[in-house]
Ligand code: SF4
Ligand code: SF4
């Protein structure tokens with residue numbers, strides 16, 4: 089099964105933080121995507137990568153972290169003991185401690201929305217299409233296609249077309 | 255339990271995004287993206303953070319639920335609707351009998367077309383044209399400026415045309431931050447290969463996407479635009495045929511821009527001459543171009559001239575009357591366009607029909623069955639000064655918050671204190687209510703229904719998604735009750751007897767030529783709405799204006815020659831060495847009455863920060879996070895500093911949502927009567943946190959507590 093996740097096209101992010109607000113609304117007031125301002129101007133949204141070899145899943149002593157049928161890394165709250173291991177091993181520091189329930193929380197790719205055939209809320213709302221939901225190879229292929237198209241166009245017109253946002 | 259998905263229009267900015275509110279038994283519980291409605295302005299149902307948080311403000315704990323009457327300033331007792339309506343009607347009637355021009359009415363760009371139609375009808379039937387709304391403070395120059403050049407004051411094209419353009423010139427607004435979903439179309443054009451030119455004193459999120467970035471000083475727009483026109487004319491890059499066949503006044507333009515050589519413009523604006531030449535060439539040779547602007551351009555004493563020049567720039571390049579081209583003013587609030595169309599303005603009847611035109615007046619005299627005044631009324635800022643002199647004695651304020659939104663707020667508060675009678679109708683307590691005699695609880699936009707007109711002239715119907723809290727009532731209902739109580743109780747267009755908002759829209763159809771075919775039935779059926787002008791019930795609406803001719807009397811575009819360069823009226827001097835400008839945050843809206851009641855937004859955009867250039871900051875010994883005091887000739891304002899290269903040296907930029915208008919200048923543009931909120935001289939000093947707290951106490955609170963006492 090092809091593993092899908094949320095990809096980010098940094099060149100399109102306008103730092104509007106709609107993705108954060110949308111995530112927070114879908115997850116009881118906690119947002120699992122964060123937008124950072126980087127060196128004053130560049131912005132980037134950071135979220136769970138649902139890694140191929142996810143260290144968080146590997147390290148979890150109670151198997152609270154598992155994969156669903158779409159390949160998303162989910163957390164079973166009743167099994168979580170709040171030992172923080174997943175947060176420590178995640179290279180992006182994604183799993184967060186819910187201070188009230190003392191268990192971890194993380195991006196579930198909007199499992200409840202996917203069950204209804206909808207996209208994760210952050211992807212659905214992103215006004216600039218900076219967030220894409222899909223399978224890695226598929227997204228890479230699309231980007232190559234777009235790049236090739238533009239290069240052909242460029243060759244035809246001889247104009248200097250920018251390749252941002254491909 | 256009944257769960258419903260109700261299609262509404264976002265209550266925030268002028269993009270007019272559609273979304274669904276999920277409600278259970280009339281209680282709003284969430285939203286859903288409108289992915290399944292084709293051809294709406296937010297393609298695929300995309301929303302910005304404000305749109306994502308719309309449910310939160312509806313549930314605010316301090317929503318107004320009962321009519322209130324003041325015992326003393328800021329202290330209220332609860333009263334019944336009938337008492338409130340009766341008292342308002344009696345007071346208004348008494349002033350009208352004496353001299354109707356003692357009354358001033360405020361329409362609102364944040365509520366539907368129907369209440370705006372009704373409030374101006376009420377003002378006019380009472381005998382005064384003193385009715386205005388906050389478009390005065392944002393896009394009045396757009397209306398007067400575009401009208402002068404093209405004959406009408408609205409956006410000439412649609413979002414689709416931005417997407418199809420080959421060049422987009424963005425001046426005086428941070429498009430990505432103010433209208434994120436609208437900016438989507440800019441990025442789509444750019445992906446296609448379109449060039450983006452951005453002119454802004456701040457290096458904004460929008461400038462990040464610019465192919466050419468022009469960082470000019472606040473208020474130096476006339477020089478910049480004239481400079482572009484100069485190059486285009488000198489290099490013969492303009493559309494000769496279009497100029498010959500469809501424009502007048504070209505020769506005057508040629509001589510007016512003579513002295514605006516790139517070198518001269520560089521001196522005045524601070525933009526390198528080569529960049530001006532490059533921008534002019536890029537813009538004029540693209541084949542299809544759109545110009546967009548907002549308050550950075552309009553809020554000046556020469557706002558009207560700025561807009562006239564942009565119209566001229568667009569016209570000489572032949573970028574009018576065709577797809578993928580045009581002039582696109584970006585409206586800040588959801589219904590600025592509609593409130594103007596409905597004539598919440600002192601000089602026109604609905605559909606921009608001049609009150610001074612005897613024929614139009616005669617039509618409305620017959621339509622409403624009363625005698626009407628042919629004297630142009632007062633604008634918001636003029637009303638404040640008239641009230642100061644005791645000429646205006648009563649305000650009826652619907653959904654407005656002048657204490658925060660008007661320039662020179664200290665003067666505004668002083669005026670409101672002097673009024674004899676003020677009614678404020680809103681959904682939550684605002685600092686303006688502090689001065690009210692009667693407070694009326696209104697239903698929020700999502701709690702009632704009606705039509706609304708977005709930036710691109712698209713009229714859409716928004717349905718009722720939730721029950722209003724307590725005794726809060728729709729705006730149209732409140733005004734119609736007041737109207738009836740005053741004695742305008744005939745049925746038909748001569749009175750205020752309506753069953754629902756659709757009834758009001760039918761009356762609008764009958765007297766507003768542009769809206770004739772925009773009936774409630776059509777809007778309810780077609781969720782994507784209709785672009786006015788739509789002159790008959792079978793007309794499909796109009797995407798691009800001026801295909802054949804302009805709306806000026808001779809059908810030609812009247813090019814503007816502005817030979818004199820004028821900067822801001824108040825320039826930096828020894829005492830006030832910095833140039834202050836204001837801007838907004840993506841997650842905050844207007845005077846923050848709604849956004850500050852949303853946890854998700856409040857936590858991300860929690861406080862204002864004053865942007866200051868690193869070199870200026872170093873001279874003053876200021877670091878990011880330090881408290882500073884900004885002072886102008888009108889007031890003082892404490893704020894934390896953010897040291898950043900995003901602003902030009904010598905410029906201080908503050909977001910205005912938190913009441914920074916105590917600083918700004920209310921000098922007026924002579925035509926549009928807009929105050930120069932965007933540029934004035936200021937001084938900056940570092941202060942301690944205690945000093946900041948002390949200063950803060952003197953400012954109007956953004957979220958006031960309304961004190962309700964007994965008996
Ligand atoms: S919604 Fe999109 S553009 Fe906005 S911050 Fe998130 S990723 Fe960036
Ligand atoms: S939480 Fe971290 S380690 Fe686990 S899948 Fe997400 S990104 Fe990978």
Ligand code: SF4
Nearest residue numbers: 264266267271302305
């Ligand atoms: S862009 Fe404007 S209309 Fe659209 S969701 Fe945001 S605030 Fe609402």
